[in-house]
Amino acid sequence: xxxxxxxxxxxxxxxxxxxxxxxxxxxxxxxxxxxxxxxxxxxxxxxxxxxxxxxxxxxxxxxxxxxxxxxxxxxxxxxxxxxxxxxxxxxxxxxxxxxxxxxxxxxxxxxxxxxxxxxxxxxxxxxxxxxxxxxxxxxxxxxxxxxxxxxxxxxxxxxxxxxxxxxxxxxxxxxxxxxxxxxxxxxxxxxxxxxxxxxxxxxxxxxxxxxxxxxxxxxxxxxxx
Amino acid sequence: xxxxxxxxxxxxxxxxxxxxxxxxxxxxxxxxxxxxxxxxxxxxxxxxxxxxxxxxxxxxxxxxxxxxxxxxxxxxxxxxxxxxxxxxxxxxxxxxxxxxxxxxxxxxxxxxxxxxxxxxxxxxxxxxxxxxxxxxxxxxxxxxxxxxxxxxxxxxxxxxxxxxxxxxxxxxxxxxxxxxxxxxxxxxxxxxxxxxxxxxxxxxxxxxxxxxxxxxxxxxxxxxx
DNA sequence: ACGACTTTGTGAGGTGTATCACAGCGCAGC
DNA sequence: GCTGCGCTGTGATACACCTCACAAAGTCGT
Numbered sequence: 001x002x003x004x005x006x007x008x009x010x011x012x013x014x015x016x017x018x019x020x021x022x023x024x025x026x027x028x029x030x031x032x033x034x035x036x037x038x039x040x041x042x043x044x045x046x047x048x049x050x051x052x053x054x055x056x057x058x059x060x061x062x063x064x065x066x067x068x069x070x071x072x073x074x075x076x077x078x079x080x081x082x083x084x085x086x087x088x089x090x091x092x093x094x095x096x097x098x099x100x101x102x103x104x105x106x107x108x109x110x111x112x113x114x115x116x117x118x119x120x121x122x123x124x125x126x127x128x129x130x131x132x133x134x135x136x137x138x139x140x141x142x143x144x145x146x147x148x149x150x151x152x153x154x155x156x157x158x159x160x161x162x163x164x165x166x167x168x169x170x171x172x173x174x175x176x177x178x179x180x181x182x183x184x185x186x187x188x189x190x191x192x193x194x195x196x197x198x199x200x201x202x203x204x205x206x207x208x209x210x211x212x213x214x215x216x217x218x219x220x221x222x223x224x225x
Numbered sequence: 226x227x228x229x230x231x232x233x234x235x236x237x238x239x240x241x242x243x244x245x246x247x248x249x250x251x252x253x254x255x256x257x258x259x260x261x262x263x264x265x266x267x268x269x270x271x272x273x274x275x276x277x278x279x280x281x282x283x284x285x286x287x288x289x290x291x292x293x294x295x296x297x298x299x300x301x302x303x304x305x306x307x308x309x310x311x312x313x314x315x316x317x318x319x320x321x322x323x324x325x326x327x328x329x330x331x332x333x334x335x336x337x338x339x340x341x342x343x344x345x346x347x348x349x350x351x352x353x354x355x356x357x358x359x360x361x362x363x364x365x366x367x368x369x370x371x372x373x374x375x376x377x378x379x380x381x382x383x384x385x386x387x388x389x390x391x392x393x394x395x396x397x398x399x400x401x402x403x404x405x406x407x408x409x410x411x412x413x414x415x416x417x418x419x420x421x422x423x424x425x426x427x428x429x430x431x432x433x434x435x436x437x438x439x440x441x442x443x444x445x446x447x448x449x450x
Numbered sequence: 451a452c453g454a455c456t457t458t459g460t461g462a463g464g465t466g467t468a469t470c471a472c473a474g475c476g477c478a479g480c
Numbered sequence: 481g482c483t484g485c486g487c488t489g490t491g492a493t494a495c496a497c498c499t500c501a502c503a504a505a506g507t508c509g510t
Contacts, residue, residue: 081346136281
């Protein structure tokens with residue numbers, strides 16, 4: 001990378017730091033709705049603690065979870081940047097602490113620190129890549145592969161590594177949640193996980209899950225890459 | 226919208242104008258690959274004429290088309306902004322004329338015109354909303370609804386309105402393409418369109434398609450909104 | 451106008467997931 | 481303790497969509 005848009009403007013010295021400096025501290029109880037689809041407000045929030053779920057619900061009540069975000073992630077930036085209505089629901093999946101900024105503050109910050117805009121662009125690019133990848137994965141891969149991928153991704157983002165190379169996922173994801181994250185029913189998720197459990201690929205440990213055989217899951221996930 | 230990030234910075238006075246002024250004119254024949262997945266180059270292109278297809282192909286050869294873009298749209302911005310490898314293929318669907326900018330030029334332009342970054346942010350936000358919507362649509366809606374939605378969208382973007390409220394789509398989209406755009410097989414697309422034709426909802430006209438009953442398609446599309 | 455290639459049309463049969471229906475389980479609260 | 485209530489486990493059945501197979505029609509190059 002010979003020339004760089006970003007070398008001297010990492011997120012740490014840019015937009016995120018501004019949020020940390022100027023945001024108003026807020027707190028949400030688990031289950032509380034932070035932003036609702038269609039809302040016209042345009043604040044955004046930097047999560048400092050906890051986990052939120054971003055989802056959409058169809059008219060017939062079925063839910064698609066786009067992702068879960070945690071400490072260090074931003075939510076609600078789209079509405080904050082472009083002023084359009086909220087396009088998804090954001091619900092606290094645990095108790096959540098965050099720092100809130102209004103659209104007005106953001107406009108001011110970007111005006112005073114034009115370089116911070118580059119950090120924002122980079123963040124949006126990453127999100128765009130992730131979302132596109134999710135889309136094609138969903139179109140091209142079957143349920144089994146998508147679920148395998150999801151477990152690997154969740155273990156990576158929320159889990160802790162165990163000494164023997166296995167990976168512990170202690171955060172609580174119900175089988176319904178897993179289903180809504182990959183577009184399967186709870187029953188299908190159950191049957192698949194059960195099957196992997198029998199095969200020794202994963203293990204249940206109280207409320208959590210342990211991935212015993214990363215390679216096996218990678219195989220299933222990659223089969224339709 | 227009391228305060229605005231963008232009022233005085235519409236795309237016409239911002240980034241897009243810079244592209245038009247500084248881009249190098251290029252041309253591609255129909256079918257030619259413009260960018261390939263994994264490529265490390267980081268130019269972008271403003272399309273001035275023609276239509277390009279953005280797609281990904283799985284290891285087993287199945288293809289998912291993300292979208293088609295045309296005159297006035299930008300392609301390849303992700304790699305140009307963040308310097309990462311290309312995440313999708315871009316192929317000319319017709320003869321294509323465009324204006325190319327390198328990452329270096331973009332860095333320079335954004336440095337000299339910090340306000341243009343806001344236009345870029347807005348564009349990325351729109352893309353992100355669209356992509357998220359595509360994802361949830363694919364998860365929540367069945368094939369029929371997705372195809373109905375696609376036809377409405379294509380007719381909107383590429384079609385011309387007919388005097389009697391119907392809508393003409395003369396651009397050439399094969400049934401395979403339609404399938405790859407919504408994640409159905411060519412055969413399924415064929416059967417569905419045939420059914421709609423029988424019901425008088427659409428009509429074939431030589432190489433094109435005419436949507437006779439917008440409302441009916443909207444009904445099918447919305448059933449799983 | 452010719453063959454080669456792409457696109458469209460259609461049937462038979464298979465399959466991955468959804469749906470429905472219920473039973474067991476675990477935990478929170480009274 | 482018992483009583484809900486949400487989560488998990490599992491079978492039977494249904495159906496949307498895929499796969500394969502092949503024929504017909506259109507399109508393009510020379």
